[in-house]
Amino acid sequence: MPLGVVMKGIGGFYYIKSSFHGIIECKARGIFRKDDIIPLPGDKVSFSIIDTNKNTGLIEEILPRSSELVRPAVANVTQLVVVVAVKSPQPDFLLLDKMLITASLKNIKPIILFNKIDRSSGQDIERIKKVYENTGYDLFFLCAKSHEGFDDLMGILKENITVFAGQSGVGKSTILNRLAGAAVMETGEVSDKIERGRHTTRHAELLELSNGGLVVDTPGFSSFELTGVELNDLELHYPEFINHLGRCRFNGCSHINEPDCVVKEAVENGDIDNERYERFVHFYSLLKKQKDQRYRK
Structure with missing residues (x-):
């Protein structure tokens, strides 16, 4: 069964690029709708040809995604x-x-x-x-x-x-x-x-x-919400923090109020940019507020 990549989807039709067949206009099998699965641009799929003259087909399988x-x-x-x-x-x-x-x-x-x-x-x-x-x-x-x-x-x-x-x-x-x-x-x-x-x-x-x-391309953003990030994992998403983690005086250091914090020392020494650090503090405060609100419910 031929393989291809979904280039775009419009109105229930998906346009698959295949190295052998070129661009194929496909619909997805009903089982995808039943399982609430929607093919996305970038998906690697297998498909069957319905009409060779019209270059139409049917998406048979969506291969596992590496990211979404x-x-x-x-x-x-x-x-x-x-x-x-x-x-x-x-x-x-x-x-x-x-x-x-x-x-x-x-x-x-x-x-x-x-x-x-x-x-x-x-x-x-x-x-x-x-x-x-x-x-x-x-x-x-x-x-x-x-x-x-x-x-x-x-x-x-x-x-x-x-x-x-x-x-x-x-x-x-x-x-x-x-x-x-x-x-x-x-x-x-x-x-x-x-x-x-x-x-x-x-x-x-x-x-x-x-x-x-x-x-x-994507729509231009006037705002963008930070979702899916756990409070205690925020530090892991700052590459310049990594070499300093685990060296603070206190386990679970938030790198904000605790004494003898190696991350704050790196900021003072100029190894970590102060503006980046201030935005880290801002994000930490937002995530902490969200976490506190969840526990109050």
Whole structure:
């Protein structure tokens, strides 16, 4: 039975890319609806051919998923590229760190892409680098207008399923258009008044690049909730914390109020960026409040 990858799903029809049959329009077997299973873009599936003339078929099996995202609804993602505009709109580092934590939670490799570098000074870029230099995350700096940085970006997309995410108006769709060499995604201008872009992405769809990589755009976020993270596990989603964990004076140290905390010492010494640490404290407080509310019910 032939295998393929779901590229998109619209109105109960799923478009499967197969190396032998090309693009096949398929419906899913009724058993999937019965079991409340919906094929997602990125799913690896086996299918049968119903009509060779019309290139139609039927999804027979969905192979096990290595990862799954809800927004966008995509399976088997290997990389999450978080796009941040250096300016216009101003970077939302709280949103960025939420996405990095989510990627870690889903076992997806996070990559930070700073766009619109032509609108900022070298000093601004160096300050941004300093915040994330000890995290181990891959950092890319891009100018969509001049194509600066695109060759390096194409290199990391090869043979991966990569989701692009970020604030509205940071240039995700413009970047994907450049990568694909065609206007495959609609783009939205940033409002001068509120510095927000129009949401231009309507559904999850895999876009194939010339190097074999698959990418998907997402709706632009004005907010993004941190879900699925346990309070005591938050520290594990900060790569720059890892070498310091287990060395504090108290077991179960929250790295906030306790004395002789090695993480706080690393912040004071500059080994951990203070801005990142303050956002950790913010997230910890939110998760603790949520946990306390659950126990009161």
